[in-house]
Amino acid sequence: MKLPLKYNVKSLFVRRGNTLMTVASIALVVLVFVGVLAMASGLSLSLRASGNPLNVIVLRDGARSETESAFDKERQRAVQALEGIATDVGGQPLASAELVTLQIFQRADGKESNVSLRGLGPAGTALRPQFRLTGGKMFEPGRGEVIVGERLAQRFPRLRLGERVEFGRLEFHVVGVFTTGGSFDSEVWGAMEDFGNAFRREDVSSVLLRAATPEGVEALVARVEGDQRLRLQAKPEIEYYADQTTATAGQFVALGSGLAVLMALGACFAAANTMYAHVAARAQEIGTLRALGFRRRGILGAFVLEAALLGLVAGVCGAVLALPLNGMSTGTTNFVTFSELSFTLRTSPAVLLQGVALAVVTAVLGGLPPAWAAARRPITALLRETG
Amino acid sequence: MGKLAWRNLLRNKRRTVLTIGSVATALLLLSLLMSILAAMERAEGSADNRLVVRHAVSLTFDLPEAYWQKLQPLQHVQASTPLDWFGGTYKDDRPQNFFAQFACDPATFRTVWPEYRFEEQEYAAFAAERTACVAGAALAAKHGWKVGDRIVLKGTIYPTDLELVLRGTYTEPSAPAAEKQILFHRQYLQESLGNPGTVGTYWLRLDSPQSIPAVVQTAEALFVNSSAPVRVETEKAFQLSFLEMLGNIRMLFGAIGLAVIVSILFMVANTLAMAARERTREIAILKTLGFRRPALMTLVVSESMAIGLCGAVLSLLLAMGLLGGLGRFIEDFFPVFGSVRLTPAVGATVLALGAVIGLVTGGFPAYDAARLRIAEGLRRLA
Numbered sequence: 001m002k003l004p005l006k007y008n009v010k011s012l013f014v015r016r017g018n019t020l021m022t023v024a025s026i027a028l029v030v031l032v033f034v035g036v037l038a039m040a041s042g043l044s045l046s047l048r049a050s051g052n053p054l055n056v057i058v059l060r061d062g063a064r065s066e067t068e069s070a071f072d073k074e075r076q077r078a079v080q081a082l083e084g085i086a087t088d089v090g091g092q093p094l095a096s097a098e099l100v101t102l103q104i105f106q107r108a109d110g111k112e113s114n115v116s117l118r119g120l121g122p123a124g125t126a127l128r129p130q131f132r133l134t135g136g137k138m139f140e141p142g143r144g145e146v147i148v149g150e151r152l153a154q155r156f157p158r159l160r161l162g163e164r165v166e167f168g169r170l171e172f173h174v175v176g177v178f179t180t181g182g183s184f185d186s187e188v189w190g191a192m193e194d195f196g197n198a199f200r201r202e203d204v205s206s207v208l209l210r211a212a213t214p215e216g217v218e219a220l221v222a223r224v225e226g227d228q229r230l231r232l233q234a235k236p237e238i239e240y241y242a243d244q245t246t247a248t249a250g251q252f253v254a255l256g257s258g259l260a261v262l263m264a265l266g267a268c269f270a271a272a273n274t275m276y277a278h279v280a281a282r283a284q285e286i287g288t289l290r291a292l293g294f295r296r297r298g299i300l301g302a303f304v305l306e307a308a309l310l311g312l313v314a315g316v317c318g319a320v321l322a323l324p325l326n327g328m329s330t331g332t333t334n335f336v337t338f339s340e341l342s343f344t345l346r347t348s349p350a351v352l353l354q355g356v357a358l359a360v361v362t363a364v365l366g367g368l369p370p371a372w373a374a375a376r377r378p379i380t381a382l383l384r385e386t387g
Numbered sequence: 388m389g390k391l392a393w394r395n396l397l398r399n400k401r402r403t404v405l406t407i408g409s410v411a412t413a414l415l416l417l418s419l420l421m422s423i424l425a426a427m428e429r430a431e432g433s434a435d436n437r438l439v440v441r442h443a444v445s446l447t448f449d450l451p452e453a454y455w456q457k458l459q460p461l462q463h464v465q466a467s468t469p470l471d472w473f474g475g476t477y478k479d480d481r482p483q484n485f486f487a488q489f490a491c492d493p494a495t496f497r498t499v500w501p502e503y504r505f506e507e508q509e510y511a512a513f514a515a516e517r518t519a520c521v522a523g524a525a526l527a528a529k530h531g532w533k534v535g536d537r538i539v540l541k542g543t544i545y546p547t548d549l550e551l552v553l554r555g556t557y558t559e560p561s562a563p564a565a566e567k568q569i570l571f572h573r574q575y576l577q578e579s580l581g582n583p584g585t586v587g588t589y590w591l592r593l594d595s596p597q598s599i600p601a602v603v604q605t606a607e608a609l610f611v612n613s614s615a616p617v618r619v620e621t622e623k624a625f626q627l628s629f630l631e632m633l634g635n636i637r638m639l640f641g642a643i644g645l646a647v648i649v650s651i652l653f654m655v656a657n658t659l660a661m662a663a664r665e666r667t668r669e670i671a672i673l674k675t676l677g678f679r680r681p682a683l684m685t686l687v688v689s690e691s692m693a694i695g696l697c698g699a700v701l702s703l704l705l706a707m708g709l710l711g712g713l714g715r716f717i718e719d720f721f722p723v724f725g726s727v728r729l730t731p732a733v734g735a736t737v738l739a740l741g742a743v744i745g746l747v748t749g750g751f752p753a754y755d756a757a758r759l760r761i762a763e764g765l766r767r768l769a
């Protein structure tokens with residue numbers, strides 16, 4: 001015969017104050033864990049949203065990011081003349097030669113960060129279908145105009161719509177705000193030639209290509225890397241951003257896991273304490289149950305279940321506490337590109353579930369020794385105990 | 388009375404041990420966080436009379452080599468040297484193989500960083516050979532390098548690979564992080580790039596920290612209308628600027644720390660409430676025997692203080708043990724920072740926190756005990 005679940009639920013209520021304190025301490029552990037994971041998840045979402053499955057990015061051999069990459073326009077033109085690149089309605093190849101530079105700007109909190117300035121070729125926005133303007137108008141090449149990513153505008157007071165900003169040795173006018181839903185939202189976009197003039201740069205950082213067909217992506221990569229004269233490397237754009245995700249979000253995941261293990265260990269002790277108290281208070285009750293014919297195994301199961309319930313309640317409480325973090329916006333530096341990357345925290349279902357799972361595991365681990373102790377004691381000893 | 392408090396602690400050994408365990412793990416976490424933060428903000432090895440000159444736009448832009456001749460004669464500047472961050476990869480991309488690589492000018496490097504300790508013969512051998520390099524003692528030990536070993540660095544920022552020969556090691560006792568770098572000839576890098584004549588940063592050593600504002604102003608003014616305007620800042624500000632880029636670490640760690648502290652308060656308060664409930668009758672008996680309120684409160688609080696302090700001491704011992712191994716892992720992971728170690732300030736803070744936790748969590752049951760009416764207490768079942 002099994003003990004009904006109701007028995008466990010009710011017994012958690014009997015020692016309400018005690019249960020509540022333990023729930024609160026485990027819930028806080030869940031809150032911290034979910035918070036850090038939400039940062040990692042928001043960060044990787046922002047980077048992953050930047051790649052398009054048909055796009056191929058071309059960089060200088062050996063460079064890990066567009067910031068480090070630079071090559072001359074002769075090689076850039078050779079890349080754009082390669083076979084297998086999709087064309088637009090006018091028959092022009094869908095390729096954008098881009099110049100990415102960094103400039104220091106002050107954040108709203110008074111500290112400084114490197115901001116990515118991206119000079120695009122004419123096809124630059126067509127290659128990024130998620131692109132749309134949310135305010136103002138599109139920049140026109142040759143007129144010293146730029147548009148800024150939505151997130152950047154929030155974090156950098158000098159990079160807002162209507163502001164005049166110096167980039168390099170020229171003054172630019174912020175004429176629009178845009179979003180792509182990805183890491184580009186932390187960049188300033190303008191025409192490649194304009195940024196070239198401002199920074200006296202004759203070269204380009206990268207070329208973004210659109211493959212004509214999904215099967216053509218690999219072929220295009222092979223064509224760039226196979227050309228010994230180019231000394232360039234090509235990567236599917238998705239892969240380029242996935243590598244940055246591992247490098248950047250990995251730090252947060254490691255931090256979150258380290259914190260979780262330590263905090264959960266502390267909470268484990270607390271759960272054990274609570275469950276020991278529950279067991280001690282019910283010695284007579286357990287003895288009676290055993291006398292009535294309930295097995296040791298049943299008693300053990302009942303107390304483990306009770307601990308699991310405690311953890312579940314705590315996990316759900318912690319997850320609910322963490323919900324307001326969703327959508328909170330913050331930023332860090334992507335150390336692969338060495339530039340500002342703003343993102344919003346994402347308490348996705350997967351992240352919340354991980355939090356709840358941590359709480360249940362913590363409580364069950366803490367509850368096992370007391371449950372074991374309860375099941376092992378002889379009936380006579382249990383019945384002899386006073387309240 | 389002290390003996391009674393001690394006996395009380397031992398009455399339910401398991402409970403006491405579990406509570407101390409939860410306090411210790413939580414405080415261990417806090418001491419690790421504080422140590423990391425302290426290591427980040429210490430800006431280790433930065434001298435207060437050293438300035439860095441870099442391109443005003445960002446570190447991705449270089450300065451002309453010709454600037455050196457204009458910076459060296461400035462008033463208050465005692466020594467100056469160029470330095471480039473190479474940032475190449477050694478073996479592979481993994482973070483544990485990352486280390487700082489600088490292209491320097493061996494003839495002037497030591498005039499700006501006199502605190503680096505070299506073997507004179509080794510330094511002479513390094514200075515005399517174009518492809519030679521010197522490595523910090525810690526870095527050489529980590530990778531098992533011996534003098535004469537070849538070290539190949541693959542360029543990422545610069546489109547060139549360098550083949551270096553190790554000619555010596557150095558130590559820098561005041562900044563363990565500085566011992567995790569490698570230094571080689573700027574001349575070698577320039578030549579393999581086709582002599583572009585550019586420099587990443589210039590470093591100046593001034594006669595005294597008081598000269599900083601004047602030198603910053605004159606140096607910046609010198610190039611304000613040139614093609615490469617400069618930004619001049621102290622070594623410490625330069626190091627901290629990398630930390631600032633990471634975002635609001637201080638707030639993140641602060642929020643985590645607060646959650647941890649509140650969480651311990653719940654745990655310990657819970658245990659002590661359990662303990663106090665069991666003892667209501669005893670306290671009533673002690674009162675009957677004539678013990679005064681202050682004495683009873685001390686009894687209860689000393690028990691919780693003992694738990695808090697034991698937890699704090701245990702956490703510090705664990706932190707010291709862990710930081711030996713874990714510190715190296717953390718440094719590999721966040722390579723821009725100094726060495727992570729337990730500082731006296733962190734130790735004192737954790738001890739104080741342990742005492743505060745004891746005081747706060749013991750406070751409520753102590754107050755209850757003091758207020759307890761004897762008759763009521765005696766009537767209660769334990």
